[in-house]
Amino acid sequence: MKIREMHSGDIELVLPIYLSYYNGKEEGCWTAETAGKRIRQVLHMEGAYALVMEDDGSPVGFVMGYFKQYDDIVGYTLEEILIAGEYQNQGFGRMLLEELERRVKEQGAACVELQAVKDEMHEKYYGKAGYRDAKNFVMKVKWL
Numbered sequence: 001m002k003i004r005e006m007h008s009g010d011i012e013l014v015l016p017i018y019l020s021y022y023n024g025k026e027e028g029c030w031t032a033e034t035a036g037k038r039i040r041q042v043l044h045m046e047g048a049y050a051l052v053m054e055d056d057g058s059p060v061g062f063v064m065g066y067f068k069q070y071d072d073i074v075g076y077t078l079e080e081i082l083i084a085g086e087y088q089n090q091g092f093g094r095m096l097l098e099e100l101e102r103r104v105k106e107q108g109a110a111c112v113e114l115q116a117v118k119d120e121m122h123e124k125y126y127g128k129a130g131y132r133d134a135k136n137f138v139m140k141v142k143w144l
Contacts, residue, residue, distance in 0.1 A: 001092065003099045006050035006062055011039050014052060014062045017084045024085070042066065042079050049076070049104065053083075053096050060087045063100050067109060076104040078114040097129055115139060 006014070018035045022028035030038075042064045043050060050064035061083035068075045078100070083093045101112055114131070116122040 001060070001095065002054045003051050003096060004054070006043070006052040006064065008040065008043055010052050010059070010062075011036055011043070013059045014039065014082075017059060017061065017082050018080075020085060021082050039064065039080075049107070051096065051100055051103070053092060055087075060084045061092055061096055063096055065112075065114075067104070067107070068113075073110040074108050075111045075113050076100075076109040078112055093125065094129060 015032055015035055018039065019030055019032065022030050022035070042048060045066045047067035047069075048064070049067060050062060052059050053061040061081070063078065063081040065076055065078040065080070068077050081093065081097060081100075083096070104112065112131075113134075114126070116126055
């Protein structure tokens with residue numbers, strides 16, 4: 001497996017992974033247009049940083065997010081991490097996340113922040129990786 005930085009030119013390569021996961025496993029209604037827009041939005045943010053994992057030149061997963069400045073530290077906000085279905089539950093997600101953590105730390109990030117669905121699968125995955133619920137933040141939403 002090779003892990004390299006992901007760029008805008010890689011969007012078309014990772015779209016099938018995105019569509020398959022969210023439409024197949026999470027019963028989403030993503031299209032190539034909406035998924036491409038979502039990925040472009042993140043990749044074009046100031047401070048964006050993303051990685052793609054490849055097997056013999058074919059993408060098998062990716063992670064993307066951005067660096068965020070606070071008054072005294074820089075954090076990295078993880079927006080998406082996805083591994084193609086046939087590569088899941090084999091440690092590739094853990095490998096990709098660990099590589100991301102190493103690289104963003106080298107670039108000055110003091111922490112990795114993320115929002116995750118509160119279900120058993122996400123709790124297990126992020127819990128095994130050492131992520132815990134933040135005690136000083138709570139997500140708020142007002143649906144309009």
